[in-house]
Amino acid sequence: MKGTFLYLVAGLMLIGGGLVWLALFHGIQASSAKPLLDQKKSEAVSEPFSQNDSTVPSTPPSVYVPILMYHYIRDYQDRTDDPLGIQLSVSPKTLDKQLSVLKDAGYETISLEDFAKGKYKPKSLIITFDDGYDDHYTNALPILEKYQTTATFFIVSGFLGRTGYMTTPQVQQLRLAGMEIGGHTAIHLNLANAQYEKAIDEISTSVRSYDPVFSYPSGKYNPVTLDIVSGLGIKAAVTTNLGVATEKSSLYELPRIRVKEKTDLLKRINEEIAIAKRQLVPSQRSKD
Numbered sequence: 001m002k003g004t005f006l007y008l009v010a011g012l013m014l015i016g017g018g019l020v021w022l023a024l025f026h027g028i029q030a031s032s033a034k035p036l037l038d039q040k041k042s043e044a045v046s047e048p049f050s051q052n053d054s055t056v057p058s059t060p061p062s063v064y065v066p067i068l069m070y071h072y073i074r075d076y077q078d079r080t081d082d083p084l085g086i087q088l089s090v091s092p093k094t095l096d097k098q099l100s101v102l103k104d105a106g107y108e109t110i111s112l113e114d115f116a117k118g119k120y121k122p123k124s125l126i127i128t129f130d131d132g133y134d135d136h137y138t139n140a141l142p143i144l145e146k147y148q149t150t151a152t153f154f155i156v157s158g159f160l161g162r163t164g165y166m167t168t169p170q171v172q173q174l175r176l177a178g179m180e181i182g183g184h185t186a187i188h189l190n191l192a193n194a195q196y197e198k199a200i201d202e203i204s205t206s207v208r209s210y211d212p213v214f215s216y217p218s219g220k221y222n223p224v225t226l227d228i229v230s231g232l233g234i235k236a237a238v239t240t241n242l243g244v245a246t247e248k249s250s251l252y253e254l255p256r257i258r259v260k261e262k263t264d265l266l267k268r269i270n271e272e273i274a275i276a277k278r279q280l281v282p283s284q285r286s287k288d
Contacts, residue, residue, distance in 0.1 A: 060276070060277050060278060061246030061247055061248050061276060061277075062246075062247065063120060063122075063246055063247045064244045064245075064246055064273045064276055064277075065110075065115060065120055065124045065125065065126060065244060065245045065246070066125050066126070066244045066245075066257055066269045066272065066273070067112075067125075067126040067127075067128060067238060067244070067245055067254060067255065067256040067257065068125070068126070068127045068128060068256065068257055068259050068265075069128055069130065069238075069240070069256040069257065069258045069259060070090055070095075070127070070128065070129045070130070070140070070259050071088035071089070071090075071129070071130050071131060071133070072085070072088050072089040072090070072133055072135055073089075073090055073091070073092055073095055073129075073133075073135045073136060073139040073140040073143075074089050074091065074092070074135045074139065075091045075092070075093075076089035076091070077089070077091065077261055086261075087260060089261065090259055090260065090261050091261060092139045092140075092143060094261055095139075095140065095143050096143050096146070098259070098263075098265050099143060099144070099146075099147045099149055100147065101265060101266060102125060102265065102266075103147050103149070105123075105266055106123045107123050107124070107125040108121060108123055108124060108125065109124075109125050109126065109127055109149050109150045109151065110124045110125070110126060110150070111126070111150060111152060111180040111211070111213075112126060112128075112152050112180060112182065112211075112213040112235070112236040112238070112254075113180065113211060113212065113213055113235050113236065115236060115245065115254075116213075116235040116236040116251050117235075118247075126152060126245075127144075127149065127150075127151040127152065128151065128152045128153075128154065128215065128238060128256065129151060129152070129153045129154065130154050130184060130215055131154065131155075131156055131159070131165075131184060131188070132153065132154070132155040132156050132159060132160065132165050132166050132171070132184070133164060133165060133166070134164055134165055134166050134167075134170070136153055136166060136174075137166050137170040137171075137173065137174065141173075141174060141177060141179075144177075144179070145177060150178050150179060150180065151179055151180070152179070152180040152181075152182055152211075152213060153171070153174055153179055153180070153181050153182070154182045154183065154184035154213075154214070154215035154238075155171060155181060155182070155183065155184055155206065155210065156184045156185060156186065156187065156188045156206070156217075157183070157184075157185075157186045157205055157206045157208075158186040158187045158205075159187075159188070180211050180213060181210045181211055182207065182210055182211055182212075182213035182214055182215060183203060183205075183206030183207035183208075183210055183213070183214045183215070183234075184206055184214070184215050184217055185202040185203060185205075185206045185217050186201075186202050186205045186206050187202065188217045188218075189202045189217060190217065190218065190220045191203075191216055191217065191220055191221045191222070191225045192220040192221055192222050192225070193220075193222075194225075196224060196228075199224070199225060199228055200228055200232075203225075203228055203229060203232060203234075204232055207232065207234060212233055212234045212235045212236075213234065213235060213236050213237065213238075214229055214234050214236075214237040214238075215237065215238045216237065216238070216239055216240075218240070219239050219240025219241065221239070226252050226253070229252050230252055234252075235251065236251045236252070236254060237251070237252045237253070237254065238254045238255075238256055239253050239254060239255060239256065240256065240258070241253065241255040241256070242255055242256070242257065242258070242272070242285075243255030243256075243257075243272055243275070243276065244257070244269070244272045244273055244276050246276060257269065257272060258288075260288045262288060263288045264286065267286060268285075268286065268288070271284065271285050271286060272285075
């Protein structure tokens with residue numbers, strides 16, 4: 001009986017000791033974990049907001065480079081059967097006047113590749129012509145040379161030599177005159193819904209032997225297109241998105257200002273710069 005009692009006491013002591021050690025163990029864990037939790041809490045409080053956080057005001061750009069977009073340079077305003085053609089046409093007389101106004105305002109033209117390399121000034125400007133129409137050579141080039149102005153011409157390579165388009169020798173003459181020549185696909189392909197291999201072929205074919213700059217036909221593209229363009233080593237690509245280029249712009253999604261026959265060019269440029277500086281809202285743009 002006495003032996004049984006002693007075994008019972010010993011067992012109770014062992015159980016009690018175990019409970020004490022268990023309590024001490026949890027106490028140690030809690031005390032060691034507290035500093036780590038406090039540290040994480042402190043880090044969470046002191047961690048700066050990301051650049052994408054809408055609560056952090058981003059600084060406005062410091063460089064504003066208008067990129068002008070032209071298509072046809074021809075007298076075409078009296079036509080009534082081709083409204084789209086009218087919207088895409090600027091007469092030689094108007095182009096001459098616009099270049100004169102820009103020169104008097106102190107603007108100096110640069111190439112897209114210059115822009116990509118950060119070679120711009122406070123009054124830098126880029127002039128672009130899309131599609132490779134023959135009036136770019138016959139009408140635009142003499143006016144550009146008159147004002148000692150350079151421009152970028154985007155060529156649909158598969159259209160060279162067709163009626164209404166420049167020939168290969170004419171494009172070569174543009175290059176000899178100091179103009180930048182870029183790609184615009186081989187057949188003016190809509191890149192937004194083109195198959196991957198087809199898009200690669202169209203883009204690479206159109207920039208072959210030309211400068212590493214590109215224009216998306218009709219402004220159509222998608223994220224895959226952007227990957228292809230950057231992967232091919234193209235330095236800059238322009239869209240039909242409205243705005244002015246800044247040092248914060250994506251080099252593969254540069255905005256432009258579409259120029260029409262009646263566009264008040266300096267007013268449009270100043271409006272887009274003001275929007276980029278957040279001095280105007282987009283709805284305050286003038287209607288051409």
